[in-house]
Structure formats: C-alpha cells, structure tokens
Amino acid sequence: MKRWRMIPVLLATLIVSACGTETGEPTSEGRSGDDTEPGAVEAAGPEPRLAVTYDGGVLVLRASDGEVLLDHPAEGFVRANPAGDDRHVLLSTSRGFEALDLGSWTHSHGDHGHSWIGEPRLTGTVFEAQEPGHVVHHEGHTVLFDDGTGSWTVFDPHDLADGTPETDRDAADQAHHGVAVRLGNGNLVHTVGDAETRTGVRLVTPAGHELAASDACPGVHGEAFAGEVAVFGCEDGALLVDGRTITKVDSPDAYGRIGNQAGSEDSPVLLGDYKTDPDAELERPTRVSLVDTRKGTIRLVDVKASYAFRSLGRGPEGEGLVLGTDGRLRVIDVDTGRTTATIPVLDRWREPVDWQQPRPALEVLDGTAYVTDPATSRLHVVDLARRRVTDTFDLPQVPNELVASAG
Missing domain, CATH: 2.40.10.480 (Thrombin, subunit H)
Structure with a gap:
C-alpha cells in the first residue's frame, strides 16, 4: 500500500489542471469562513438549496420556491456529490472534484445558530483526480476516491469555507472503481481490486496497518451506513464492517447483487437494490433488499415496479x-x-x-x-x-x- 500525507497550498489566482500536479492535491482561490463573508447577509433561519446537473452545467436553486440562483456552464459529464457540511457540493469534472459553494450555511453556537445566505459560486478549490469516483461523508470526514489511481483523499468538509482544507491521502495497491470511508474511531475501510475485478475490503489504522480484511465480496460496490455499521454491496450479498469485525451476509440467490445502497443513522437496516441476472445489459429489478445488520440477514421486498x-x-x-x-x-x-x-x-x-x-x-x-x-x-x-x-x-x-x- 502506498501512503503519504499532504498539506494543500493556497493559490491566489491559479487553478492547476489535473494533469499538471499530483493527483488529489487541492488548489484554491481562498475565502473567509467566518460570519462576515463579503456579500453574505444573516437570515431568519436555514435556507435549503439544491444543486441540479444538466448536460452542459449545473444549476443552484432555492429549495423553497425553485428560483435559479446560479447557472454555471461546465464541459463534459458532471456529477454532483454532497460535501458533508450542508453547504458545499463537490462536482466531479474533468479537473477532479470541484467545490461548489451553494451560498447558504448555519453556524451553531451551543443552544442556537446563526444562518447566512450569499451568492452561490465555484470556490476555485479543486481536488485533482484522474477519474473522480465515490464521495463518502461520515463522522466529520469526507473521503474522495480516484478510480484512475486507486487513491483517496480525506479532509474535514467544514474547512472548505476557508478554501484550504488539510488532507490525508493514501492508496490501494491497484487502481479500481472503488470507495473508502473514514470511521469515527479514525480507522479506514477501503475496497480491494484492480481494473478487471473487485474482491473485498480492508480495514486499516490511521497509520495504514491492517486490522481485518475480507475477499468474500465479488464485485464490491458502494457503501452506506446502517446505524454505525458500514455496509458494502457484493454480487452475492453484503459485507458488514462493525468496529474491527467484518461479516459476510449471503444473498438468497447465488447471484444476488447489491450495488447501490441508502443507509440511515436512525436504522440498523440498510436499503439496497437487488439484481439477479449477471448477463443483462440493463436489468430492471422490481425487488429491493433490506440488510438487517443486527441479525445478519437479507430480506427481499417486491415493490411491484422497476426502479x-x-x-x-x-x-x-x-x-x-x-x-x-x-x-x-x-x-x-x-x-x-x-x-x-x-x-x-x-x-x-x-x-x-x-x-x-x-x-x-x-x-x-x-x-x-x-x-x-x-x-x-x-x-x-x-x-x-x-x-x-x-x-x-x-x-x-x-x-x-x-x-x-x-x-
């Protein structure tokens, strides 16, 4: 495993393209993260906003009435990921992961908070990646996975307000379409695979020492939390990572793929998709999976329509x-x-x-x-x-x- 630590450099006006520097290094124009940001005004309460991508750019809307606050053009296919601070969105672009400030945030002060609104904008912060993939936020840390290098970048998303987040970086032995997540205790779980296959996960300490591993998850894809248990989908079930314990839960079918998941901190049960045809160009399933992390079981529910x-x-x-x-x-x-x-x-x-x-x-x-x-x-x-x-x-x-x- 390759491992290194990086402190980002603040650039006043220059954003270096992904091919110009080492993958994953954030660059930024910088801005203040306090309550007196230029152009911001205090609001009576939080103002939810939405980021919507389209072919050619991204829109920022006010959620209460749908008013378009920003229409930002962008080349290529753009993906959108929550940064984890209820303010920024990370756009997956040809540059890497680009930070979009939605322009609405709240600072908590013990028993109350102060909400602020301003103009949404691209901040100039770019986490460079050859092939920007999964973004995972958990317990105050956001992890970005670069499929092109098999590396990941970890930072505190609240530091995006200053434009200069300090980052930790690490990498798997081989590049693959993967995912990594930092746990609340500081340990990290990442997928294992290569360009052709993906086989399982490793649980490592902050220093990179292996605590546990499993190769019993063919086609491992995606991650979500059910309560405090991290769940990774497999082509024949799911892997549960609870503390230092990794448990395999088998699907009812020999090929029963879970690849997309939705978790909740309020529930020990994970909601996932469920596919049974390995040869389908596009399978349109009507059943979803419910992975009970307490019992180590998978229940299938027919919702009577594909999704x-x-x-x-x-x-x-x-x-x-x-x-x-x-x-x-x-x-x-x-x-x-x-x-x-x-x-x-x-x-x-x-x-x-x-x-x-x-x-x-x-x-x-x-x-x-x-x-x-x-x-x-x-x-x-x-x-x-x-x-x-x-x-x-x-x-x-x-x-x-x-x-x-x-x-």
Whole structure:
C-alpha cells in the first residue's frame, strides 16, 4: 500500500489542471469562513438549496420556491456529490472534484445558530483526480476516491469555507472503481481490486496497518451506513464492517447483487437494490433488499415496479423510499418490509440503458423529498408527512443529478 500525507497550498489566482500536479492535491482561490463573508447577509433561519446537473452545467436553486440562483456552464459529464457540511457540493469534472459553494450555511453556537445566505459560486478549490469516483461523508470526514489511481483523499468538509482544507491521502495497491470511508474511531475501510475485478475490503489504522480484511465480496460496490455499521454491496450479498469485525451476509440467490445502497443513522437496516441476472445489459429489478445488520440477514421486498440507481432514499425516521418507474414513491417500513404508503409523483418512465443519461432522481432533506422529472424538465416537492406533492418547479434545463443541502 502506498501512503503519504499532504498539506494543500493556497493559490491566489491559479487553478492547476489535473494533469499538471499530483493527483488529489487541492488548489484554491481562498475565502473567509467566518460570519462576515463579503456579500453574505444573516437570515431568519436555514435556507435549503439544491444543486441540479444538466448536460452542459449545473444549476443552484432555492429549495423553497425553485428560483435559479446560479447557472454555471461546465464541459463534459458532471456529477454532483454532497460535501458533508450542508453547504458545499463537490462536482466531479474533468479537473477532479470541484467545490461548489451553494451560498447558504448555519453556524451553531451551543443552544442556537446563526444562518447566512450569499451568492452561490465555484470556490476555485479543486481536488485533482484522474477519474473522480465515490464521495463518502461520515463522522466529520469526507473521503474522495480516484478510480484512475486507486487513491483517496480525506479532509474535514467544514474547512472548505476557508478554501484550504488539510488532507490525508493514501492508496490501494491497484487502481479500481472503488470507495473508502473514514470511521469515527479514525480507522479506514477501503475496497480491494484492480481494473478487471473487485474482491473485498480492508480495514486499516490511521497509520495504514491492517486490522481485518475480507475477499468474500465479488464485485464490491458502494457503501452506506446502517446505524454505525458500514455496509458494502457484493454480487452475492453484503459485507458488514462493525468496529474491527467484518461479516459476510449471503444473498438468497447465488447471484444476488447489491450495488447501490441508502443507509440511515436512525436504522440498523440498510436499503439496497437487488439484481439477479449477471448477463443483462440493463436489468430492471422490481425487488429491493433490506440488510438487517443486527441479525445478519437479507430480506427481499417486491415493490411491484422497476426502479433505477437514483431511486433509493431514506426518510426522517429511517423509513425506506423507492421511486418506481410507474411514477410512484413508495414508503417502506424497513423492519417489516411492508409498504406503508404509495405517493403519486410522476408519469410512467423508463430507465435508459446508458447510466449517464438523465432519469428521475430522488433526494431527501428532513421531511421533504425532491424528485426530478427529465421528461418535463421539472422538479417535484413531496411532503413525506402529508404523503403528497406540494409544489412543482419548472427548470430551464433537463435535470440529471440532484443534491439537496440544508443550509
């Protein structure tokens, strides 16, 4: 395993491209992170905002009324990932991971907080990566994985407000489409594989010493937390990482792939997709998986409609949410597997074969679900308590990816 530590350099005006310096080094223009940032005004409370990517750029919307606050052009296919501080979004671009300030944030002061709003903008901070992949936030740390090098970068996302986050970097033995996560105790879990195959995970100390490992997870993909247990999907089940213990949970089928997951700190049960055809160009499953980390079991639930990889979410009480291709949002009790509500949101839709093409995306913020509708260039607002759509916003572009920030 390769290992190194890096302190970022503050650049006043220059952003170095990904091919010009070592992968993963953040560069920035810099800005103040205190309550007196230029142009910011104090608000009566948090102002949630949304980042919506489209073919050619990214929009920033005010979540309350859908007003477009920023339309930033960008070349190539742009992905959006929450940075973990309820303020910034990390855009995966040809440069690497670029920090987008949504311009809305809250500073907590013990028993109260002060909320501020300003203009959204690209900050100039870039974490360089050959192939920017998964972004994982947990316990105050954000980890960026570079599929092109097999390396990852760890930092405190709250330091993005200053534009100069200190970073730790490390790398797997071989590059692969992987993921890494920093645990609350400082240990780190990362996937193992190469360009052709992925086989499992390693649990290492902050110094890089191996504590545990498992190669019993063919095709390992993705990560989410169920309570404090990290869950990694496999082609035949899931791996559970609890402290220093790694446990394999087998799927009911010989090939039962879990590749996309939605976890909740309020629930020990993970919601995942579930596919059974290894030869399908695009399988359109109707069953989801519920991985119970207490019992080490997988329950399958038929939601009576197919869904896509952006269709899974969790509600404010840990309930499972699945957006079906019939246009309905299902609310699932993850402890019993029972569907407790079905909310009409969209017209029927069909998942495109190319994963980069737009499809409806689900994003949840507290008790509100946001659902994009590429067919009509709209965004729907769903009140989960009232079980209905309460607002719909017209968008100037066809939406693709969606990230919500509490502000």
